């Protein structure tokens with residue numbers, strides 16, 4: 001399935017200061033809603049309390065456009081020291097479905113001390129993901145105002161957009177980003193890099209002192225940057241995991257996959273066509289590659305239905321890495337896999353349920369339905385929902401002819 005012809009068109013310009021922790025940016029958005037609206041809503045993810053505690057934040061400056069009336073901010077769970085968690089751009093008049101408007105947003109992003117987060121810097125690398133005001137529109141639904149959460153999980157939902165990016169970085173550093181990165185100029189002080197992506201629902205950037213390796217799997221170009229280890233071995237492991245995953249889920253959804261190996265902060269963070277990798281293990285690498293299908297290509301409401309990306313990515317990872325091996329006899333116990341992220345009382349409860357129980361649930365459903373039938377149904381789900389934002393009902397539809405699998409998902413509280 002092709003991306004929506006009326007999807008947003010977004011141009012992002014980032015410039016990393018020589019201090020390596022300040023990013024000035026401009027975002028230009030052309031937006032054409034499928035439902036009438038008199039505002040545009042953007043998430044200011046860097047203002048979530050945990051990120052602000054580490055020194056990160058985003059501050060919006062001028063917002064301009066022929067249709068812009070004024071701008072307000074909503075707290076939405078953001079740290080109190082910030083403008084807020086949502087930027088609301090009010091329009092002079094109602095924008096009807098199919099009409100379009102253009103808005104330009106200036107902003108400054110502060111990167112905090114390196115930690116396991118979407119934003120950070122250390123001696124080797126500066127990185128940011130969801131570093132720009134993120135357009136919070138769900139086609140067919142409207143604006144999503146889910147509060148920022150004070151955990152590592154994400155609560156953003158954003159449409160796949162036609163995206164161009166440029167990054168200006170201090171000379172001597174290499175840029176990796178969503179869409180690949182081509183260096184287009186170097187004046188001795190600063191270098192400029194560009195990329196384009198036909199359908200990206202978010203982006204990330206890493207600017208570092210990287211050793212680079214490049215390769216390909218089929219038509220997919222792989223770009224790997226690592227500060228202090230052999231990037232060739234990371235490239236080889238990426239190629240193997242990606243090829244294995246294509247065997248289950250079909251062709252890799254993006255033209256390029258860039259991987260920036262950060263320090264060992266633990267874990268990885270997925271972005272369309274780009275992974276911020278802060279862990280040296282194969283399990284994390286494989287999990288993040290799986291997110292290119294489950295999140296990158298088929299989006300979900302990450303606040304309402306976190307299992308649609310995390311249970312499936314953990315399940316996909318387990319198919320490749322062989323973990324977990326045995327079905328859990330306690331699948332009917334514990335919390336419902338389908339709970340919204342805000343209903344878990346702790347990070348452990350969230351991980352145990354959505355990642356742990358959710359992936360076991362899908363493994364058991366696959367065995368109950370028959371692996372070839374289940375794999376074929378999942379491919380139908382991916383194809384039918386490509387570049388859209390899926391809901392649990394879409395999984396139900398795809399598994400409609402596999403009642404044994406549906407029974408497992410219902411038992412585990414996913415449906």
Ligand SMILES: [Zn+2]
Nearest residue numbers: 287291310313
């Ligand atoms: Zn994940």
